[in-house]
Amino acid sequence: MAECQDPLRENAPPSPVEAVPLSRASITDAAIDFIEDHGLDRLSMRALATELGCGTMSLYSHVRNRDDLVAAIVGELLERSGILAVTASEFTGWQQLITASLHAYRDLAVDYPGSFELLALAPYDVAPVVEHLERLVVALRRAGVTGDRAYEVLGALDAYATGFLMVWARAQAGRKESDERASSSLRDLRTLEVFDQGLRVFIEGFELEFARNEPAAD
Amino acid sequence: MAECQDPLRENAPPSPVEAVPLSRASITDAAIDFIEDHGLDRLSMRALATELGCGTMSLYSHVRNRDDLVAAIVGELLERSGILAVTASEFTGWQQLITASLHAYRDLAVDYPGSFELLALAPYDVAPVVEHLERLVVALRRAGVTGDRAYEVLGALDAYATGFLMVWARAQAGRKESDERASSSLRDLRTLEVFDQGLRVFIEGFELEFARNEPAAD
DNA sequence: ACCTGAACACCGTTCAAGT
């Protein structure tokens, strides 16, 4: 008795899901839910285990340590966003590819404001992200940008999106505590429009630069 | 005996400065040094007290809690950067004002890579920052930008700088552990040039926008 | 006012022991 799926009812906190068997995936899903519900700063191995109705150390059978759990969360969020599929489909130019990618990134901040910070500050090492970047570089090279400069341009645009959305997500997550839920959605849409506008302006700046550097190519 | 200024020599760790009397300022300075030496994640009230050669709770006589210490650090870094003085001097246009401000911001990341994150993620509430922003808004309004749009433009440029420099500072701080100190400075300068380039491109994008929206004003 | 140790309520993680 007292297995993970069947905790003593009298002591169990009123958690929404706990019939799920423990696995790396179910732990990751629960962690994401936990962060969105209670905030990133409240996530701990102990609290997550309590939420799942199992002993703390049971988590370590499916996850190496806290960093590994964070990596799993980042991977899961990337998968859910479909951001990696963006560059796999057909777009006409680098502008559309980058815009679509960063819009998917933006939507991630909207859907997971509490967890977004983990994603924004995660190292680039994840394999599928590198692949995704590579496809964007190819698109830029088709526009006459050299490989090195392509990485710099992508880095700059990514920096803008990351900086903007991280501040936005923080404000969003912080608002959950206070009670201004009613009027918030309008303000939010407004701010996200500003995000899109800034992105457009930044891209236009690069178009200007590319046009200056490659006038004889046409 | 066993006062803060005169700890038992035999038990005292070999810390560089400990003749300084305890005060909000000395604690803040020591915290900044500690972060740059050992990393932000190693900063704790207990470790800082040990570094200062005093009991943990002595810190609480000069600092309300950890968040208050962080606020003091952010304020001190802002002061050291001279970023607030930038907009007090005379510049010709909003482009120069913003560029100078964000270059001061950039230099802060260079000088305090370990602490930069605190600054980047700190809430805007600090009074002098608001004042600084206000002066930038005035400069933009002189260029025909409405007040609301001015805040948006500043937010976008700040988002770029924050996103770029935070990633850079993290990489910088992380490199301290590894032993690639020799070849690093060249790479660093290169990356900071990319920062400046991106800033120029972004500003040019906004110039383009402003020119489009106010063609009849001239 | 300033400093302090003990204590409380938390962490992540190792270990030895269970099934």
Place this chain on the structure above:
DNA sequence: ACCTGAACACCGTTCAAGT
């Protein structure tokens, strides 16, 4: 293989007691 409680080495902070 999966799960677990006890234990270790940490946190921030409160409290009561010292000067």
